Amino acid sequence: MPSNNAPPERLTLDRLLTPIGTALLVTDEEGVLRAFNWTDYEPAMLAWIGRHYPKAKLVEGRSPAAVRDAFEAYFNGAAGALESVPWKASGTPFQLKVWEALCSIPAGETLSYAGLAERIGRPTAMRAVGHANGANPVAVVVPCHRVIGANGSLTGYGGGLPRKRWLLGHEGAPFKDRIAA
Incomplete structure (x- = not known):
């Protein structure tokens, strides 16, 4: 988890092929997952990011290895692999x-x-x-x-x-x- 509560200044959008569609992984500068969805819901996810992180610059790129590797392990059969993925969500x-x-x-x-x-x-x-x-x-x-x-x-x-x-x-x-x- 990030060491402070400041909103991220930069978010990275990664695309990961899975057996059930292309997943969208959005991480912040510290490698914390901030959003996840599927490409068929990309417009809604981008709108959500715009509302919750309006000052963050969203760039296409690769998620940190620890995050990407955990997702790949999960979709390859390690059902508990995502438990180690750090996440932070904007909500009530x-x-x-x-x-x-x-x-x-x-x-x-x-x-x-x-x-x-x-x-x-x-x-x-x-x-x-x-x-x-x-x-x-x-x-x-x-x-x-x-x-x-x-x-x-x-x-x-x-x-x-x-x-x-x-x-x-x-x-x-x-x-x-x-x-x-």
């Missing part, structure tokens, strides 16, 4: 609390929205937890894909349900797949 105190709690869900496990709300001490805040989950700017590292419905079924995912299905299957996590009739 409630969102940050939810995102920290998401990091307590290990690879290969899932949790319901109700379970996540209980984990942060707000058992009736399931909807707010869902909104915070959906606003996560550093997906996969902050594993919002590990949150599923109370009945074990797949629920929405910002990167699309096919990616969520792949990520959970890749990690060996249990879930009920909704098959279209």
Whole structure:
């Protein structure tokens, strides 16, 4: 994590080919992940960066080796490889609390929205937890894909349900797949 709370002056945008599309990794000067998304959501991610880091210069380049290597290891089968990736997200105190709690869900496990709300001490805040989950700017590292419905079924995912299905299957996590009739 950065040693201060000053906003980054420079952000580097890296593109990484994965089995489920090209990932966008945005890191700051200290090698901390500030944003993650997929190329099909690039315009929305760039708009988000512009709102949260308006003074930062965004340049195309390569992520630090530790970050890139962790993502490559994850997509090559090491489900826990992203746990070491440093991240910092811009969000409300409630969102940050939810995102920290998401990091307590290990690879290969899932949790319901109700379970996540209980984990942060707000058992009736399931909807707010869902909104915070959906606003996560550093997906996969902050594993919002590990949150599923109370009945074990797949629920929405910002990167699309096919990616969520792949990520959970890749990690060996249990879930009920909704098959279209």
